[in-house]
Amino acid sequence: MSTDTTDATDTADAAAGAPAAGRPLLELNGLRKEFGGRRPTVAVDDVSLDVHEGETLALVGESGCGKTTLTRLLLGLLEPTAGSVRFDGQDLAALTASELRGVRRRMQVVLQDPYSSMNPRMRITDIVAEPLVTHDPEARGRRARARNRERVGELLAAVGLDAGIQDRYPHEFSGGQRQRVSIARALALHPRLLVLDEPTSALDVSVQATVLDLLADLQQRLGLTYVFVSHSLAVVAQVADRVAVMSRGSLVEVGDATAVLRTPRHPYTRQLLDAVPVLDPRRGRRAAARASAPTAGPADEAADGASR
Numbered sequence: 001m002s003t004d005t006t007d008a009t010d011t012a013d014a015a016a017g018a019p020a021a022g023r024p025l026l027e028l029n030g031l032r033k034e035f036g037g038r039r040p041t042v043a044v045d046d047v048s049l050d051v052h053e054g055e056t057l058a059l060v061g062e063s064g065c066g067k068t069t070l071t072r073l074l075l076g077l078l079e080p081t082a083g084s085v086r087f088d089g090q091d092l093a094a095l096t097a098s099e100l101r102g103v104r105r106r107m108q109v110v111l112q113d114p115y116s117s118m119n120p121r122m123r124i125t126d127i128v129a130e131p132l133v134t135h136d137p138e139a140r141g142r143r144a145r146a147r148n149r150e151r152v153g154e155l156l157a158a159v160g161l162d163a164g165i166q167d168r169y170p171h172e173f174s175g176g177q178r179q180r181v182s183i184a185r186a187l188a189l190h191p192r193l194l195v196l197d198e199p200t201s202a203l204d205v206s207v208q209a210t211v212l213d214l215l216a217d218l219q220q221r222l223g224l225t226y227v228f229v230s231h232s233l234a235v236v237a238q239v240a241d242r243v244a245v246m247s248r249g250s251l252v253e254v255g256d257a258t259a260v261l262r263t264p265r266h267p268y269t270r271q272l273l274d275a276v277p278v279l280d281p282r283r284g285r286r287a288a289a290r291a292s293a294p295t296a297g298p299a300d301e302a303a304d305g306a307s308r
């Protein structure tokens with residue numbers, strides 16, 4: 001841990017606030033990632049954080065602060081230099097390769113630019129079915145084709161697309177529709193956690209809103225947990241239950257979204273908020289719902305976490 005992170009870590013602990021509803025699905029403990037040799041870059045520095053079942057945790061911070069590295073660590077795509085990642089109670093480092101593959105099915109990613117992750121020569125049906133074919137031997141071969149098409153039809157319907165588009169190609173769709181296709185693909189293996197990496201930042205504002213609505217609806221219906229990486233504090237105010245603020249590899253503040261956005265404790269968070277000309281977190285739907293909701297007891301909290 002670098003010397004200037006002590007205050008930051010203390011602040012993060014102090015600002016963690018009341019635990020969110022649900023038990024931790026993801027537990028990050030003392031995570032550190034260095035890149036390079038003799039004078040390594042410390043991309044992630046002593047990050048400890050729980051993400052609770054059914055919540056949306058927003059990860060914010062300026063470019064280069066370590067958000068992508070942290071998400072790659074939590075997805076088990078990068079090995080930490082130190083520290084641990086537990087998913088559903090299982091330490092990723094203790095798993096065999098095949099166990100890790102099994103856990104990774106439950107964590108999927110939606111990226112900012114779905115086009116870059118789609119083979120333009122593949123039909124929508126094959127793009128959405130790709131995870132099924134990769135992970136499930138029974139989904140391979142000609143005999144599985146009809147079953148896959150049926151499943152792809154269900155997935156497309158779940159994201160508000162017509163099942164009849166299966167034989168079309170990505171370039172025939174708008175950015176918002178392509179993002180829906182990539183969400184359908186991410187849902188193919190029944191994940192529990194979605195890492196949403198700037199999922200709407202390449203979209204027009206009106207389209208952004210429809211994709212955010214879709215994500216909220218899916219979370220409620222499927223009990224999903226979201227780690228939502230975003231530069232946009234306006235989007236964060238709209239979607240997040242809790243916010244984790246990163247600066248130079250460390251978490252400097254973690255807490256309830258309303259509290260962090262309205263009364264930030266750390267100077268860096270204040271700086272981020274000051275950089276946004278018009279932001280009224282009270283207008284965020286999550287914040288508004290929390291502000292008007294009666295205080296929930298443990299049973300209510302569990303139900304809330306499952307239904308959000």
Ligand SMILES: Nc1ncnc2c1ncn2[C@@H]1O[C@H](COP(=O)(O)OP(=O)(O)OP(=O)(O)O)[C@@H](O)[C@H]1O
Pocket residue numbers: 035036041042043061062063064065066067068069070
């Ligand atoms: N493979 C790598 N090798 C060397 N340094 C790396 C590597 N990946 C990331 N870094 C460095 O680690 C730091 C954090 O990078 P990271 O991409 O995680 O930040 P970020 O917050 O996701 O940025 P952005 O918002 O621009 O995507 C940066 O200094 C980056 O240059």
